[in-house]
Amino acid sequence: MAVYRKIASQLRDEIMTQYSTGDLLPPESRLADRFSVNRHTVRRAIDELVQDGLVRRYQGLGCKIVQTPIDYALHDRAAFSHNLNQIGLGLETEIVRCEQVVLPAALAGQLDLALGVRVHELRTRRLVEGDPVCLIRHYLFGLPDAALDAFSGGSLHQFLRDEWSISLRRGTTRLRARMPTLDECTQLSISRGIPVMEVHTHNYCRDTGVLREYSIARSRSDLFEYSVEPKP
Amino acid sequence: MAVYRKIASQLRDEIMTQYSTGDLLPPESRLADRFSVNRHTVRRAIDELVQDGLVRRYQGLGCKIVQTPIDYALHDRAAFSHNLNQIGLGLETEIVRCEQVVLPAALAGQLDLALGVRVHELRTRRLVEGDPVCLIRHYLFGLPDAALDAFSGGSLHQFLRDEWSISLRRGTTRLRARMPTLDECTQLSISRGIPVMEVHTHNYCRDTGVLREYSIARSRSDLFEYSVEPKP
DNA sequence: GAGTGGTCTAGACCACAGG
DNA sequence: CTGTGGTCTAGACCACTCG
Numbered sequence: 001m002a003v004y005r006k007i008a009s010q011l012r013d014e015i016m017t018q019y020s021t022g023d024l025l026p027p028e029s030r031l032a033d034r035f036s037v038n039r040h041t042v043r044r045a046i047d048e049l050v051q052d053g054l055v056r057r058y059q060g061l062g063c064k065i066v067q068t069p070i071d072y073a074l075h076d077r078a079a080f081s082h083n084l085n086q087i088g089l090g091l092e093t094e095i096v097r098c099e100q101v102v103l104p105a106a107l108a109g110q111l112d113l114a115l116g117v118r119v120h121e122l123r124t125r126r127l128v129e130g131d132p133v134c135l136i137r138h139y140l141f142g143l144p145d146a147a148l149d150a151f152s153g154g155s156l157h158q159f160l161r162d163e164w165s166i167s168l169r170r171g172t173t174r175l176r177a178r179m180p181t182l183d184e185c186t187q188l189s190i191s192r193g194i195p196v197m198e199v200h201t202h203n204y205c206r207d208t209g210v211l212r213e214y215s216i217a218r219s220r221s222d223l224f225e226y227s228v229e230p231k232p
Numbered sequence: 233m234a235v236y237r238k239i240a241s242q243l244r245d246e247i248m249t250q251y252s253t254g255d256l257l258p259p260e261s262r263l264a265d266r267f268s269v270n271r272h273t274v275r276r277a278i279d280e281l282v283q284d285g286l287v288r289r290y291q292g293l294g295c296k297i298v299q300t301p302i303d304y305a306l307h308d309r310a311a312f313s314h315n316l317n318q319i320g321l322g323l324e325t326e327i328v329r330c331e332q333v334v335l336p337a338a339l340a341g342q343l344d345l346a347l348g349v350r351v352h353e354l355r356t357r358r359l360v361e362g363d364p365v366c367l368i369r370h371y372l373f374g375l376p377d378a379a380l381d382a383f384s385g386g387s388l389h390q391f392l393r394d395e396w397s398i399s400l401r402r403g404t405t406r407l408r409a410r411m412p413t414l415d416e417c418t419q420l421s422i423s424r425g426i427p428v429m430e431v432h433t434h435n436y437c438r439d440t441g442v443l444r445e446y447s448i449a450r451s452r453s454d455l456f457e458y459s460v461e462p463k464p
Numbered sequence: 465g466a467g468t469g470g471t472c473t474a475g476a477c478c479a480c481a482g483g
Numbered sequence: 484c485t486g487t488g489g490t491c492t493a494g495a496c497c498a499c500t501c502g
Binding site: 002003004037038039040041044058059060061062 | 471
C-alpha cells in the first residue's frame with residue numbers, strides 16, 4: 001500500500017479519536033517530519049482526508065477538522081445521478097420567488113463567506129402531474145443583477161450555461177431527512193407525518209473552481225427517492 | 233489562475249469537441265511537452281478531469297475518455313465517495329445475527345433472482361459512543377457456508393477482500409426516507425417521530441460483475457447524514 | 465522491452481493569515 | 484514578519500499493459 005495511503009489512514013484514526021471539530025491539524029511540515037516523508041507525500045495524504053470531507057484546507061492557516069455528526073462519506077467511487085439535474089425534463093417548475101437578498105448569516109458561516117454578501121435567491125417548486133414534490137432554494141453568487149430575469153423554468157444550470165456561459169460542476173452534496181415544518185406541509189401538500197428529505201448541494205464554476213451556487217432542496221419522501229448510479 | 237487549471241480547462245474543451253468516448257488522451261509526457269510544463273503539472277490538470285468524471289486513468293495504458301458531451305448535458309455525473317470502511321474505524325459494529333436463509337421472495341423478485349436461493353444474511357448495528365445509529369442487513373450471494381464465521385466487525389468489504397479475495401464494486405444505490413417501524417424504534421433507540429433513512433445498495437464482484445451483495449441500511453435521521461463527494 | 469501511469473523525494477517560490 | 488498552505492519544477496524508481 002502506498003505510503004500516503006497509510007498516512008491518510010493513520011490521520012483518519014487520530015482525527016476520529018483525538019480531535020474535535022474546528023481543531024487544526026499539525027502543519028504539513030511537522031507531519032512530514034513526524035512520518036519521515038516529504039511534504040508532498042503528506043499533502044497527498046491530506047488530499048484524501050479533504051476528499052472524504054474530514055478536513056478543510058485554509059491557505060495561510062492550516063487544515064481544520066470539519067467533521068459533521070457522523071459523516072457517512074462513501075469510500076467506493078461511483079457516479080451520482082441526481083434527480084435534481086433531470087428535473088427540467090420530466091417535471092414542471094414553478095418559480096416561487098426570485099430576488100436579490102443578503103445571504104443568511106447561518107449560510108454565510110457554513111459556506112465560509114463574508115457576512116452581508118448580496119446574492120440571488122431563487123425559490124422554485126417542482127410538480128409532477130400537478131402534485132408538488134419538491135421545494136428548492138438556490139443561492140447564486142456573483143451574478144449580474146438582471147441575470148435571472150429571463151429564467152422561466154426548466155433547468156437552471158442549462159439556463160446559466162446557455163445565457164451566461166457559466167458552467168457549473170457539482171461539489172459536495174449532503175442528504176438528510178427530517179419532519180416537515182408547517183409551511184412545508186402546506187407547500188408540498190403533505191400531512192405532518194410525512195418526512196422530507198433535505199439535500200444541500202455545492203456547485204462550483206467549472207473553470208475557476210469558485211463556489212457559484214448553493215442549493216437546498218426539500219422533497220416529499222413519499223414520492224421522491226434519490227439514486228446513485230455506478231460510473232460506466 | 234493556476235497553470236494546471238488552465239490546462240485542465242483546455243483539455244476539457246478538446247475532449248468535448250475532438251474526442252469520443254473510449255478514446256485515449258495523449259500520454260502525460262507528451263502533454264507536458266506540448267504545454268511546456270512539468271509532467272506533474274499535467275497530472276494535476278488531469279486530476280481535475282478525473283474528478284469531473286470526464287476521464288479515467290488506467291495504469292500502463294493511458295487516460296480514457298468516459299463521457300461524451302451528450303452524456304454530460306443529460307445528466308451531470310458526480311461521484312459518490314462512501315466509506316463503509318471508515319465506519320469500521322470510528323463506529324462500533326455489533327453483529328446482531330449471521331445465518332444462512334432463503335432469500336425473501338420480495339427481494340428475489342426485485343433482484344431478478346430465483347426463488348428459494350440460499351444466501352448469507354448478516355445483520356449488524358452501528359453505534360456511536362454507545363448510541364445505535366444504523367441497522368444494516370447484508371445479503372451475500374454465493375459464499376462458502378463458513379465464509380462469515382470469522383467476521384467479527386469492522387468493514388465487511390475489507391473482510392471479504394482479505395479473507396476471501398472478493399473485491400466488491402458499488403452498483404446502484406437508492407436513498408429514501410420514511411417513518412420507523414416499532415421494531416426500528418427499539419433497535420435504534422428513537423421515538424416514533426424520528427424518520428429513518430433507508431439506503432439500498434447493490435455490490436458486484438469487481439472481476440466478474442456478478443451481484444454478490446445487496447444491503448439495506450436504515451439509519452437515524454437525527455444523527456445521520458449522507459454525503460456525496462464529487463469524484464470519479 | 466518500450467511505454468504508460470503511480471509514487472516519492474527535493475527544492476523553490478508564491479499567496480495568504482496572523483501577530 | 485513568520486508560518487501556513489498552493490503551485491511548479493526536476494528527477495528517480497516502481498507497477499502495469501502491450502506487443
